[in-house]
Each structure stands twice: as structure tokens, then as C-alpha cells.
Amino acid sequence: MNKQHILDAYRFRHACKEFDPNRKIPQDDFEFILETGRLSPSSFGFEPWKFLIVQNAELRHKLLPVSWGAQKQLPTASHFVVLLSRTKADLLPGSAHIVHIMEEVQQLPAEAAKQRATRYHQFLASDFKLLDNERAMFEWATRQTYIALGNMMTAAAQIGIDSCPIEGFDKEKVEAILKKEGLLDGERLGVSCMAAFGYRVREPREKTRQSADQVVEWIV
Numbered sequence: 170m171n172k173q174h175i176l177d178a179y180r181f182r183h184a185c186k187e188f189d190p191n192r193k194i195p196q197d198d199f200e201f202i203l204e205t206g207r208l209s210p211s212s213f214g215f216e217p218w219k220f221l222i223v224q225n226a227e228l229r230h231k232l233l234p235v236s237w238g239a240q241k242q243l244p245t246a247s248h249f250v251v252l253l254s255r256t257k258a259d260l261l262p263g264s265a266h267i268v269h270i271m272e273e274v275q276q277l278p279a280e281a282a283k284q285r286a287t288r289y290h291q292f293l294a295s296d297f298k299l300l301d302n303e304r305a306m307f308e309w310a311t312r313q314t315y316i317a318l319g320n321m322m323t324a325a326a327q328i329g330i331d332s333c334p335i336e337g338f339d340k341e342k343v344e345a346i347l348k349k350e351g352l353l354d355g356e357r358l359g360v361s362c363m364a365a366f367g368y369r370v371r372e373p374r375e376k377t378r379q380s381a382d383q384v385v386e387w388i389v
Contacts, residue, residue: 175327180376182326184333187241188367194247194330194370202366205324209317215270215290217255217310218317219358221347222248231346238337239363246333246365250321251343253353254314254361257306262293264284266357307359314361333361 194202203220209216223229229243236243243249259266263286271282293299299306322332343360347353353360 178326179292181329182322183373185242185331185365185367185369186333187332187370188245188365189246189370190213190245192247194366194368195325198328198330199248199366202321202330204326206317206321207319211313211316212286212309213292214275215260216274217260218314218361219253219255220317221251221253221352223251224248228350231350232269232338232343235342235346236335236338236363238335239365241335242335242365245367245370247367248365249368250362250364251347252254252314252318252361253358254307254310256310256357257303258371259357260293261307262290266385269344302330311361318362318364321364331369332350335365337356337361347366 172174206220223232229249233240233243255266258264261267267286267289271277271285277285293306297309299309318334325332338360340360344353344355347360348355
């Protein structure tokens with residue numbers, strides 16, 4: 170794929186508000202999209218995310234009244250994703266999640282894991298001053314989740330699949346529904362954002378953006 174093909178995909182991508190309900194994304198295509206999210210970078214490589222793929226029509230219907238920004242997407246999207254971010258409890262240096270990542274995923278030697286944990290604690294306590302603010306820790310994880318979201322939407326666009334990132338929802342009410350369904354451990358995870366994937370029913374208006382000289386400044 171050359172550079173022009175990549176730029177064409179960025180121009181193709183838009184926040185699709187309504188999808189063709191009769192067209193479904195092939196399983197291997199959606200697994201490809203998810204894989205780009207899974208392979209996305211995260212701070213310290215600690216992967217503070219989880220992706221819920223909501224294909225159940227009844228659950229989508231329950232989410233509809235508390236998701237004002239997804240009124241057309243929830244009923245029509247081929248695939249609907251709720252992106253979860255980890256809470257402070259799950260991101261502390263000695264938490265089960267962090268230990269699991271270092272020991273079982275990254276397979277760090279004991280001494281290397283100890284050094285990374287020390288450096289990570291310094292980062293949280295001093296560099297970004299996150300330890301004393303539970304919501305700030307969650308938002309820090311959410312910022313990383315958005316990296317995965319961006320990669321998934323771009324990957325989708327590169328293979329001709331539309332998407333829409335969604336923040337228009339009542340976070341507490343969405344989380345309450347997911348907890349009641351047994352899909353969310355509120356002590357360890359919270360809702361970051363949503364994303365819908367499928368195929369457009371109409372062409373969007375031409376993409377508008379500021380010019381490069383308005384958003385880029387070179388320091389030489």
C-alpha cells in the first residue's frame with residue numbers, strides 16, 4: 170500500500186451516523202480491525218483496555234435510551250464496540266493486571282520487572298502526578314484506549330469499512346447496564362467510549378480540516 174492509498178483511506182473515513190442494516194462486515198475483516206486495536210501502543214506496554222463487541226440486539230436496545238449519540242448507529246451498525254479503560258485499582262504498580270502484563274505477557278526477568286515497576290511508580294507519582302486522583306488515572310488510561318480506537322477506525326477505512334466514534338452517552342447509566350448484565354467489573358474497568366462499524370447508506374459531505382500551516386509548527 171503506497172502513501173496515496175493511506176491518505177485516501179483517511180479521506181474516506183468519516184463519522185458515519187447511520188449504516189446499512191442489511192450489510193454485515195465479514196468475520197475475518199472485523200477480526201483484522203480488532204487485531205489493529207490489540208496491537209496498538211500503550212504507556213509502558215500495559216494495555217489498559219478491553220473491547221466489548223455488542224452484537225446482542227436486546228443489549229443494544231437497552232443501551233439506546235442512555236446513548237444519545239448512538240441513536241442511529243446502535244440499531245444499524247454491523248458491529249458495535251464498547252471500549253473499556255482500566256481504573257486506578259487495576260493500574261497501580263502492584264495490581265494483578267500490571268503484574269500479569271510484566272510477568273506473563275512481557276515475560277520480564279524478575280529484576281527487570283522490579284526496575285520497571287519502580288520507574289512506573291515514579292511516573293505515576295512524580296512525572297504525571299496521577300496517584301492521588303482516581304479519575305485522572307482513568308482518563309490517562311482512556312487516552313491510551315483512544316489510540317487503539319484510532320487505529321481500528323483507520324484500519325477499517327483502509328478496507329472500505331465505515332466507522333463512528335461515540336462519546337454521546339451517560340457513562341454511569343451505561344456502566345450500570347453493563348454491570349447488571351455481568352459484563353463489567355466496575356472496580357477494575359469503566360466505559361471509555363463507543364464505536365460503531367458498518368457500511369454507509371449515503372455519501373458524506375466533503376471532509377473539512379484546517380490547513381497544515383494552521384496546525385503544524387516546525388521548530389528548527
